[in-house]
Amino acid sequence: MSRKNEISKILEDELLQKVTKPTRYTGGEHNQVKKDGSQVDVTMAFAFPDVYEVGMSHLGLRILYHLINEQPRMAMERVFAPWPDMEKAMRSRGVPLFSLESRRPLTEFDVLGFTLQYEMSYSNILNMLDLAGIPLFAEERGDGDPLIMAGGPCAVNPEPVAPFLDLILLGEGEETLPRVLQTIADFKSETAFPAGGADCGGEQVETGAASPQTGKAHRGDRSRRETLLLRLAAIPGVYVPAFYRPEYEENGRFLGTKPMRPGVPEKVKKQIVTDLDKAYFPTTSLVPFMDVIHDRVMLEVLRGCSRACRFCQAGSIYRPVRERSPETLKRQAEELVKATGYDEIALTSLSTADYTCVEPLIKELIATHAGQKVGLSLPSLRVDAFSVDLAKEVQKVRKTGLTFAPEAGTQRLRDVINKGVTESDLMETVESAFSSGWTGLKLYFMIGLPTETEEDLEGIARLAEQVVYKGTAILREKGIKKSVRVTVSTSSFVPKAQTPFQWEPQAAMADLEAKQAFLKQRLRDRRISYNWHDAQISFLEAVFAKGDRRLAQVLHRAWQKGCVFDGWSEFFRYDTWMEAFRECGVDPAEYAYRAIGYDDPLPWDHLDFGVSRQYLIREHKNALAASLTRDCRVDSCAGCGVCPTLGVSIDLRGGDHVPSPDRL
Amino acid sequence: MFRVRIAFSKQDPVRWLSHLDTQKAFERAMRRAAIPLAFSEGFNPHPKIAFASALAVGIVSFGEYVDIDLAESVDPEAVKERLQKAMPEGFGIHGVKAVPPGTQALMAAVNRAQYRLRAPLQEPFDEAAISEALTRSLAETSWLVEREGKKGVSTREIRPGLFQLSGSRTDDAVLLEMLVQTGSEGNVRPEEVLEAVCRYGRLLVDRERVRILRLGLFVAQGERLLTPMDVL
Ligand code: SF4
Numbered sequence: 001m002s003r004k005n006e007i008s009k010i011l012e013d014e015l016l017q018k019v020t021k022p023t024r025y026t027g028g029e030h031n032q033v034k035k036d037g038s039q040v041d042v043t044m045a046f047a048f049p050d051v052y053e054v055g056m057s058h059l060g061l062r063i064l065y066h067l068i069n070e071q072p073r074m075a076m077e078r079v080f081a082p083w084p085d086m087e088k089a090m091r092s093r094g095v096p097l098f099s100l101e102s103r104r105p106l107t108e109f110d111v112l113g114f115t116l117q118y119e120m121s122y123s124n125i126l127n128m129l130d131l132a133g134i135p136l137f138a139e140e141r142g143d144g145d146p147l148i149m150a151g152g153p154c155a156v157n158p159e160p161v162a163p164f165l166d167l168i169l170l171g172e173g174e175e176t177l178p179r180v181l182q183t184i185a186d187f188k189s190e191t192a193f194p195a196g197g198a199d200c201g202g203e204q205v206e207t208g209a210a211s212p213q214t215g216k217a218h219r220g221d222r223s224r225r226e227t228l229l230l231r232l233a234a235i236p237g238v239y240v241p242a243f244y245r246p247e248y249e250e251n252g253r254f255l256g257t258k259p260m261r262p263g264v265p266e267k268v269k270k271q272i273v274t275d276l277d278k279a280y281f282p283t284t285s286l287v288p289f290m291d292v293i294h295d296r297v298m299l300e301v302l303r304g305c306s307r308a309c310r311f312c313q314a315g316s317i318y319r320p321v322r323e324r325s326p327e328t329l330k331r332q333a334e335e336l337v338k339a340t341g342y343d344e345i346a347l348t349s350l351s352t353a354d355y356t357c358v359e360p361l362i363k364e365l366i367a368t369h370a371g372q373k374v375g376l377s378l379p380s381l382r383v384d385a386f387s388v389d390l391a392k393e394v395q396k397v398r399k400t401g402l403t404f405a406p407e408a409g410t411q412r413l414r415d416v417i418n419k420g421v422t423e424s425d426l427m428e429t430v431e432s433a434f435s436s437g438w439t440g441l442k443l444y445f446m447i448g449l450p451t452e453t454e455e456d457l458e459g460i461a462r463l464a465e466q467v468v469y470k471g472t473a474i475l476r477e478k479g480i481k482k483s484v485r486v487t488v489s490t491s492s493f494v495p496k497a498q499t500p501f502q503w504e505p506q507a508a509m510a511d512l513e514a515k516q517a518f519l520k521q522r523l524r525d526r527r528i529s530y531n532w533h534d535a536q537i538s539f540l541e542a543v544f545a546k547g548d549r550r551l552a553q554v555l556h557r558a559w560q561k562g563c564v565f566d567g568w569s570e571f572f573r574y575d576t577w578m579e580a581f582r583e584c585g586v587d588p589a590e591y592a593y594r595a596i597g598y599d600d601p602l603p604w605d606h607l608d609f610g611v612s613r614q615y616l617i618r619e620h621k622n623a624l625a626a627s628l629t630r631d632c633r634v635d636s637c638a639g640c641g642v643c644p645t646l647g648v649s650i651d652l653r654g655g656d657h658v659p660s661p662d663r664l
Numbered sequence: 665m666f667r668v669r670i671a672f673s674k675q676d677p678v679r680w681l682s683h684l685d686t687q688k689a690f691e692r693a694m695r696r697a698a699i700p701l702a703f704s705e706g707f708n709p710h711p712k713i714a715f716a717s718a719l720a721v722g723i724v725s726f727g728e729y730v731d732i733d734l735a736e737s738v739d740p741e742a743v744k745e746r747l748q749k750a751m752p753e754g755f756g757i758h759g760v761k762a763v764p765p766g767t768q769a770l771m772a773a774v775n776r777a778q779y780r781l782r783a784p785l786q787e788p789f790d791e792a793a794i795s796e797a798l799t800r801s802l803a804e805t806s807w808l809v810e811r812e813g814k815k816g817v818s819t820r821e822i823r824p825g826l827f828q829l830s831g832s833r834t835d836d837a838v839l840l841e842m843l844v845q846t847g848s849e850g851n852v853r854p855e856e857v858l859e860a861v862c863r864y865g866r867l868l869v870d871r872e873r874v875r876i877l878r879l880g881l882f883v884a885q886g887e888r889l890l891t892p893m894d895v896l
Binding site for chain 2 (some may be wrong): 017018341
């Protein structure tokens, strides 16, 4: 019996009936693509280091899955982190991690591609490699092992996980991934690489030479692997960590990262799609059986955001703004509804209300799809009455909740972070929402922002109360007896690479907890509910967001001690993590709490995301002066550097709708 | 309003779908097939889809039934053809009929279920030993089993709900085939029948690796067993 049939049998006979939510592991969803491995030149497993229902909500996976599978000689399958009950069952039965489509062990794929969505999923990457029986460290892998690749937002600073990865794609995957896979396919046809690749598993050499640096044994020869990686490193946007070495002073101070091989670029530059309207977008989509977080047609109306909030990494790394035309979107919506049978279309982007054609698009989508009871949703709203009008339009078919993110409690602090929202904007928005029939809403804030004082926290409480008073007054006026519900959520500020706040330290954990306690105390009105993010998780996030390669050992140790699913509070084990830091002699506070000087070398300096250091410095200074920077869509270019560096420009599709109202 | 009754099967890999997942799968497939669903009124309109009987997760079935309300009348043959193409792999659409107004609700009508169950034997029982175990257990007039419900564990009498039972041996497993009560009069589960046979007939099986197949759902009218399609 082949390995994949054996896995299938154990799954069907024993494992699936033991675990919660078996459809996390069965595959077989509508629009799944299953290819015969012998009919393709290169195979990749897209690996999402979190549970199925989280991973399947990710638009990038859905785009790349169909993009690659539409190439006749390439195949992409999927794998997610098994939930701990399944992991236990698999380990006890000796079942290796397998792909959903063909139920083949991951060792039989040419490439395993992880997406780096959030820092707290890193331990799951290690766990998945281990469950697959693949050596964790890149230098331990030989010609017989799959190439381990990664991409996604955390590739902005992948250094803490770099030692586990063979190559990292910077930027938007639809550009680079097909080229990378084609290069691998060509190389395979020349040299029969990898030895353990598609459909010829089990021939790996188990004993190998020891690596000179670590003394760790790797499996067999790795000369062909090196040759291939050199070839891949020549593709724009491909970063091969092994070809770069971080340097440190004797006292441990980081000095910079230098290329180690002739021919590899000094700086790896990210790649992006220049014309989003012409860019690939699938007209079909997987339809999960179980409930996933975003279980609907996801229509990407635009990419990027230039509102320039200074804490926002997405705003920095997805510039410039590129829109799709309404004609393209209407066609995609129609095809996707037909292909999936979903009853909801989400207009996704970082800020959909900014889409220059949003109003006519919504009207036409409703006109086309309301008959079939297909509704629309807007996952991101601005704090303005215009957004409420859009939400009102959208909820004609189905009711949706309203969420707004003022982010900070006072005008001063909102100016520091460049969130172009005034208190009157918020009050106008709230008035419009309650007048339009909503009886509750959610408000998002961040605590621990640079320069925050008690007044700013008090401001959060005061704003929430004002929203409650306003809402109550409006409901009374309308004769509605129902009480107003306002949910306040706070997350803790995490300084991120490639943002104007990258030089800032994170607020101390004890301070963050004190701030949460203050708000808990202040927000006692029964009509307000308050929830907050775990400060310990935010601390680790900060450590990894600005970390360097020395953290890889800590991550490895924490995983050895049993850390997985760190993003899930029920599994997060802060004390274990701290033990791992201690045992590795690494001080996490050094990463999270150190203010970095403008001239200090940064662990991500050798990765070019297009946004210039000068711009980030200028923006940081503007922040400290509470001086605003305007959106380059409505005003002049703010000189972030992205357009000239990447050879792109802002691409807007609408005429009369100006994305920003008066302010900003 | 126009109602259709659909006879379908549920095999690998969709046997792992929950009741709710199955409902969603039908709703989405109907939309893909461009068969116009009728929706409930109200703020969150939902389609009217009613199954004959819930099927536990993991059970393969050859005889499932669902009633779905359509917004307009559609030729049942066309529904069958289009729906089969739109359903996820593992669902088979075996028949579609129009449901005349005034027909008894599907869930209320169905009262019998037929199962085949396969359990690996833990001791080398032969064919004779198995039939002896069956005879011995059937001689008992009371079968008490424990069932975990929302309000904790309760003890239930299932013997009156068992109408037919036969057993045989294949490879190293016992095969049981049974006709049991289901629906509003009460449910007897196939694994409960196995439990009773093991207890009263002294059979040793591996309860962790039981495979269950639902062969069909029926409407018992006196001595006659009709399918939900026959009654239309
Ligand atoms: S280079 Fe100028 S126009 Fe382009 S994204 Fe940056 S600020 Fe906007």
